[in-house]
Amino acid sequence: MLISQLGEFGLIERFKKVIPLDKTVIKGPGDDCAVIAYNKDSYLLMTCDMIIEGVDFTPRDDPYLIGRKALAVCVSDIAACGGLPHYALVSMGLKATAQAGYVDKLLAGMLSIAKKFRINIVGGDLSRASCLTIDVSMTGAVEKKNLVLRSGARNNDTICVTGKLGGSLYGKHLSFTPRLKESRLLVQNYKPSAMIDISDGLVQDLGHLLKASGKGAVLYEDCIPVSSQARSLKQALAMGEDFELLFTLSGQKSKQLLRRHKGFFPIGTIVDQAQGVSLVDARGRRKSLTQTGFRHF
Amino acid sequence: MLISQLGEFGLIERFKKVIPLDKTVIKGPGDDCAVIAYNKDSYLLMTCDMIIEGVDFTPRDDPYLIGRKALAVCVSDIAACGGLPHYALVSMGLKATAQAGYVDKLLAGMLSIAKKFRINIVGGDLSRASCLTIDVSMTGAVEKKNLVLRSGARNNDTICVTGKLGGSLYGKHLSFTPRLKESRLLVQNYKPSAMIDISDGLVQDLGHLLKASGKGAVLYEDCIPVSSQARSLKQALAMGEDFELLFTLSGQKSKQLLRRHKGFFPIGTIVDQAQGVSLVDARGRRKSLTQTGFRHF
Numbered sequence: 001m002l003i004s005q006l007g008e009f010g011l012i013e014r015f016k017k018v019i020p021l022d023k024t025v026i027k028g029p030g031d032d033c034a035v036i037a038y039n040k041d042s043y044l045l046m047t048c049d050m051i052i053e054g055v056d057f058t059p060r061d062d063p064y065l066i067g068r069k070a071l072a073v074c075v076s077d078i079a080a081c082g083g084l085p086h087y088a089l090v091s092m093g094l095k096a097t098a099q100a101g102y103v104d105k106l107l108a109g110m111l112s113i114a115k116k117f118r119i120n121i122v123g124g125d126l127s128r129a130s131c132l133t134i135d136v137s138m139t140g141a142v143e144k145k146n147l148v149l150r151s152g153a154r155n156n157d158t159i160c161v162t163g164k165l166g167g168s169l170y171g172k173h174l175s176f177t178p179r180l181k182e183s184r185l186l187v188q189n190y191k192p193s194a195m196i197d198i199s200d201g202l203v204q205d206l207g208h209l210l211k212a213s214g215k216g217a218v219l220y221e222d223c224i225p226v227s228s229q230a231r232s233l234k235q236a237l238a239m240g241e242d243f244e245l246l247f248t249l250s251g252q253k254s255k256q257l258l259r260r261h262k263g264f265f266p267i268g269t270i271v272d273q274a275q276g277v278s279l280v281d282a283r284g285r286r287k288s289l290t291q292t293g294f295r296h297f
Numbered sequence: 298m299l300i301s302q303l304g305e306f307g308l309i310e311r312f313k314k315v316i317p318l319d320k321t322v323i324k325g326p327g328d329d330c331a332v333i334a335y336n337k338d339s340y341l342l343m344t345c346d347m348i349i350e351g352v353d354f355t356p357r358d359d360p361y362l363i364g365r366k367a368l369a370v371c372v373s374d375i376a377a378c379g380g381l382p383h384y385a386l387v388s389m390g391l392k393a394t395a396q397a398g399y400v401d402k403l404l405a406g407m408l409s410i411a412k413k414f415r416i417n418i419v420g421g422d423l424s425r426a427s428c429l430t431i432d433v434s435m436t437g438a439v440e441k442k443n444l445v446l447r448s449g450a451r452n453n454d455t456i457c458v459t460g461k462l463g464g465s466l467y468g469k470h471l472s473f474t475p476r477l478k479e480s481r482l483l484v485q486n487y488k489p490s491a492m493i494d495i496s497d498g499l500v501q502d503l504g505h506l507l508k509a510s511g512k513g514a515v516l517y518e519d520c521i522p523v524s525s526q527a528r529s530l531k532q533a534l535a536m537g538e539d540f541e542l543l544f545t546l547s548g549q550k551s552k553q554l555l556r557r558h559k560g561f562f563p564i565g566t567i568v569d570q571a572q573g574v575s576l577v578d579a580r581g582r583r584k585s586l587t588q589t590g591f592r593h594f
Binding site: 001002003004005006008011012014015018019020021022024025028029033034036039046047048049050051052054055056086087089090091092093094096097098099100101103104107111114115118120121122123124125126127128129130131133135137139297 | 298299300301302303305308309311312315316317318319321322325326330331333336343344345346347348349351352353383384386387388389390391393394395396397398400401404408411412415417418419420421422423424425426427428430432434436
């Protein structure tokens with residue numbers, strides 16, 4: 001069987017079944033970060049993201065922005081768990097024909113994110129490669145009381161996002177700012193019950209959150225904040241690479257949040273798993289949403 | 298300027314100059330692992346290694362052994378700092394045409410190392426790629442008193458290795474056992490002053506250790522343990538991918554070690570930096586050793 005038949009998430013499920021974990025692992029594969037026992041008050045968070053020329057960026061993209069994205073996607077994962085990033089390792093596969101100036105720009109982009117979010121780039125690995133490949137692994141920490149996983153959504157929770165969706169592939173995917181500040185505001189003040197970052201598209205990543213929580217959802221078409229770069233509602237629902245946070249919280253907390261802060265958008269409600277995922281339009285008509293979004297295989 | 302003109306180590310030096318690190322970073326880029334403040338008794342160790350089809354293995358190699366190697370090279374880095382590995386993240390770039398059975402074998406190879414050394418594979422990332430690329434990042438810990446860096450070698454220390462050298466590229470590079478047991482024996486009983494794993498060839502990696510320590514070395518040709526796979530002394534000196542540990546310790550400690558344990562080989566002595574690196578043959582003739590070994594660029 002080809003891995004393309006099994007699918008990216010089929011492959012991940014296959015791995016999860018056979019990997020043994022000891023009791024220091026609070027949460028293994030299957031959330032935005034791995035969560036590890038650390039000290040009395042905090043957990044260690046670990047995540048990694050590989051970006052590859054031709055998949056995540058093109059040879060014509062600005063190397064500063066490519067380097068920036070390589071670190072930013074990991075910061076987004078740590079934000080999705082409610083934590084703060086601390087240390088990064090950077091593995092780079094470079095073409096032997098690469099110019100030193102090009103590599104300097106990659107590094108400058110990485111450093112811009114490292115400085116903004118106070119991350120130490122503590123090491124890495126360099127290799128020859130046929131196309132530019134950057135894999136960043138990042139560790140961080142989260143106070144135990146502030147940890148948010150995908151699995152905590154409850155019936156009647158409000159579903160929110162931290163920004164407008166869709167059209168990211170036309171540019172924003174290379175220049176987005178990870179929603180770390182927003183995440184910390186949320187976990188310190190509004191107790192989100194579940195959170196994930198939107199990398200594969202709203203519907204698909206909502207699907208991951210709902211599966212982990214054992215829930216369903218109703219989304220309101222009129223409430224979906226469509227980015228000015230998006231060319232359709234469909235792009236806001238399924239295009240991917242938004243790197244906004246998708247989270248759930250109680251109706252009461254969501255009212256407080258939306259009253260006090262701009263930049264958060266309520267888009268739906270958590271319901272029983274049996275009700276699946278549906279989208280309600282302005283005239284109250286409900287249609288089922290099949291999961292669409294980016295998959296590697 | 299092409300990165301091939303700057304060279305792999307020129308590129309690394311370039312990075313080290315501009316990367317800001319806070320005071321929780323005990324040792325940043327430039328050793329086998331990064332060393333981070335952790336708790337009263339221990340440091341956190343972090344390392345990563347990227348292996349790529351066509352550079353570190355071929356499409357004809359057994360995927361079980363490729364997966365095995367991907368984790369083993371990181372264990373070797375942690376061993377070189379005297380620590381124990383705990384958690385790993387695995388990023389994989391897979392060809393869309395890969396068979397699920399092939400990927401299962403990669404994973405089985407990884408799990409064989411994970412089980413042997415009690416490592417939790419806590420997460421990862423999957424991506425499409427034009428050639429198989431695996432980047433593993435690993436964290437571990439080392440008791441503060443047992444930490445060994447490249448930088449501690451002293452005049453008159455004996456230089457030793459944990460096994461025979463050369464010819465690894467004919468097979469052993471895919472099936473080697475990282476010298477974790479040997480490392481722990483050393484740090485718990487024989488206080489090595491400096492240590493590094495041999496990935497780029499004895500002379501080149503000795504050069505890294507000497508540069509970090511500000512020292513020179515005399516090697517004795519007759520003492521270099523040449524592997525039965527090696528086709529010449531030169532291969533033992535420069536072929537790379539041996540994944541043996543190269544370490545230094547006091548003359549007294551080395552005598553105790555060599556009297557009590559098999560599998561360790563004394564190969565030379567640490568001298569002043571001004572004396573450079575030389576090789577003395579059976580007739581006492583001394584020749585200077587230029588640094589040769591594998592470089593990616």
